[in-house]
Amino acid sequence: MAGAFWCIVEDDRKGMPKKVMAEVLGEAGRLGGPVEAVWLVDKATDDGLKHLGEWGAAKVWLVENPALAAYQGEVWVPVLAELAAKETPKAILAPVTSRQRELMARLAARLDVGLSADSVGLAMDGDRLVATRPVYAGKLLSKVTWAGQPWLATLRPNVFRPAEAQAGRTAAVERPGVAVPAGVTKLVERREEAATGLPELTEAEIVISGGRGMKGPENYVILEDMARVIGAAVGASRAAVDAGWRPHRFQIGQTGRTISPKLYMGFGVSGAIQHLAGMRTSKVIVAVNKDAEAPIFKIADYGIVGDLFEVVPALTEELKRLMDR
Numbered sequence: 001m002a003g004a005f006w007c008i009v010e011d012d013r014k015g016m017p018k019k020v021m022a023e024v025l026g027e028a029g030r031l032g033g034p035v036e037a038v039w040l041v042d043k044a045t046d047d048g049l050k051h052l053g054e055w056g057a058a059k060v061w062l063v064e065n066p067a068l069a070a071y072q073g074e075v076w077v078p079v080l081a082e083l084a085a086k087e088t089p090k091a092i093l094a095p096v097t098s099r100q101r102e103l104m105a106r107l108a109a110r111l112d113v114g115l116s117a118d119s120v121g122l123a124m125d126g127d128r129l130v131a132t133r134p135v136y137a138g139k140l141l142s143k144v145t146w147a148g149q150p151w152l153a154t155l156r157p158n159v160f161r162p163a164e165a166q167a168g169r170t171a172a173v174e175r176p177g178v179a180v181p182a183g184v185t186k187l188v189e190r191r192e193e194a195a196t197g198l199p200e201l202t203e204a205e206i207v208i209s210g211g212r213g214m215k216g217p218e219n220y221v222i223l224e225d226m227a228r229v230i231g232a233a234v235g236a237s238r239a240a241v242d243a244g245w246r247p248h249r250f251q252i253g254q255t256g257r258t259i260s261p262k263l264y265m266g267f268g269v270s271g272a273i274q275h276l277a278g279m280r281t282s283k284v285i286v287a288v289n290k291d292a293e294a295p296i297f298k299i300a301d302y303g304i305v306g307d308l309f310e311v312v313p314a315l316t317e318e319l320k321r322l323m324d325r
C-alpha cells in the first residue's frame with residue numbers, strides 16, 4: 001500500500017526467509033509501519049510466508065518466477081523499481097548481506113533516491129526518517145536523512161531488536177503483475193558449500209575470529225572446536241584470508257563482512273583499523289593476544305595477554321564444563 005514500510009526478504013534460496021528478517025520487520029513495525037514484505041523468489045514456501053506474517057508483515061508482495069532463482073541485479077532491480085513506482089512505499093529496508101548491499105545500491109540509483117547503507121539506528125523525527133550509520137571505518141557515527149521518498153536503508157544484522165514471532169498472525173499474500181526481464185548473465189555452475197554445522201557469520205550471536213597469530217590453516221580446528229561448544233561462527237582477519245587459510249567469505253572488516261554479534265572473541269588478531277571496522281559494534285569484545293600492546297586491547301572489554309595455543313584449549317574445556325551444567 002502507499003506509504004508502507006517495505007522489507008526486502010533475504011532468504012536461504014530454498015524458500016525460507018533468514019532470521020535477520022525478524023530484525024528488519026521488527027524495526028519497520030517500531031517505526032510505525034504499515035509493514036510489508038517484498039519477496040522475489042523462484043518458489044516460496046508456506047512456512048516461509050508464515051514466518052513473515054508472524055514477524056509482523058501485514059502483507060507479502062510475492063513475485064515468484066524461475067528467473068529469480070539466483071540473484072541477478074539486472075533482473076531483480078527492474079522488478080522492484082516497477083513495483084515501487086506503482087505502490088509508492090514510504091521506505092524500503094533490507095538487511096546488510098552481500099546480495100542486498102548490491103541490490104539496494106542499484107535500486108537507489110534506479111529510483112534516484114538516497115540510500116543509508118549499513119545503518120545501525122533508525123528513528124522517526126516528526127515525519128522524516130533519520131538513520132545512523134558508521135563512517136570513517138566506524139570511527140564516527142553520522143546521522144542522515146533523505147531528500148525524497150522512498151527512504152532506502154540497509155540494516156546491520158544483530159543491531160536491531162528482532163520482532164517476537166506471534167503465532168497465528170498471518171500476512172495477506174499479493175502476487176503483483178510485474179514484468180520479470182530476462183537476465184543478461186547465465187549461471188554456469190553452482191557449488192554448494194559443505195555444511196559446517198556452524199552458524200552463518202553475519203547472523204551468529206557469537207563470533208570467534210582467528211588472525212595471523214593462528215600460524216596456519218590447520219590450526220583453525222581449535223577455534224572450530226570451541227565454536228561447536230558455544231554455537232559460534234568462525235571468522236578471520238584479512239591477513240589470514242590473504243594467506244589462503246580461510247575463504248574470503250569469512251573475512252571480517254572493511255573489505256569483508258560486517259558483524260555485530262553479542263560476543264566477539266579475537267585470537268591472534270592485532271586489531272587493525274580495517275578489522276575493527278567490521279566488528280567494533282559487537283556488544284562484548286574479548287581479545288587474546290601475546291602482545292600486551294596490540295591495538296585490539298584498546299576496544300576489548302576483556303583481554304588475555306597470552307599464547308592462544310594455550311588459552312584456546314583451556315577456554316574450550318571450561319566452556320564445555322559450563323555448557324554441560
Ligand SMILES: Cc1cc2nc3c(=O)[nH]c(=O)nc-3n(C[C@H](O)[C@H](O)[C@H](O)COP(=O)(O)OP(=O)(O)OC[C@H]3O[C@@H](n4cnc5c(N)ncnc54)[C@H](O)[C@@H]3O)c2cc1C
Binds near residue numbers: 294
Ligand atoms: C584497504 C585495506 C583494507 C583492509 N581490509 C581489511 C579487512 O576487511 N579485514 C581485516 O582484518 N584486515 C583488513 N586489512 C588489513 C589490516 O590492515 C591488517 O593488516 C590485518 O587486519 C592484520 O591481520 P591480523 O591482525 O590477523 O595480523 P597481524 O596484524 O599480523 O596480527 C597478528 C597478531 O597475532 C598475535 N599473535 C601471534 N602469535 C600469537 C599467539 N601464539 N598467541 C596470541 N597472539 C598471537 C600478534 O601479537 C599480533 O598482534 C585491510 C587493509 C587495507 C590497506
